[in-house]
Amino acid sequence: MNEPIRVPMPGVALPILMKQGGKKEYGLSELGELIDPVYRVYDEQIRRCISGLTTYAAQCAAAGHEEQLPQLRRHIVMMGSFWGVEKDTSADPYEISERNHGRQFDAAIAEARQTGAAPTLTEQDKRDVLTGLEVHMQEMDNSGDLDDLIAECGLMAQQLRAEWHMEPPVSQQTVLTMEGMSL
Secondary structure (H helix, E strand, O other), X not given: OOOOEEEEOOXXXXXXXXXHHOOOOOOHHHHHHHHXXXXXXXXXXXXXXXXXXXXXXXXXXXXXXXXXXXXXXXXXXXXXXXXOOOOOOOOOHHHHHHHHHHHHHHHHHHHHHHHOOOOOOOHHHHXXXXXXXXXXXXXXXXXXXXXXXXXXXXXXXXXXXXHHOOOOOOOOOOEEEEOOOOO
């Protein structure tokens, strides 16, 4: 089994990584080599977050709580497009996310409505959702001019914490710990 790994959260990652690299200046390829492993961890956390949010949406649909579904779907597709890394730069990341994450969301909702049941979310799944939202908010903050989306994600995280009876972090989370992954 892999040891848990710890990487800096997006809000503090670059200065920490540069300091660990031991240099003051980096070329673009050197910087890429430095941050690529960290972004693989972020991508995995976002994948887990999207999966958990989709499961949560299916639970809402199975329970007949439809009011949150459009907003959840929109956030999932937007998050997928924000984090989608496509080799083909001519491809529209939103369309790709709509095709991948939007269709999975729609299928999960349709099945939950039809059967009246949905998969359960473990405590780890819930933590993955909340951590993924935090990673996403910090990365959007680093990108700039996304204050409205950051606020929406923050509100969603706050509502989920309240519903799941989970405490917010005591302080600004500066390290992401992932189980079952290695750099």
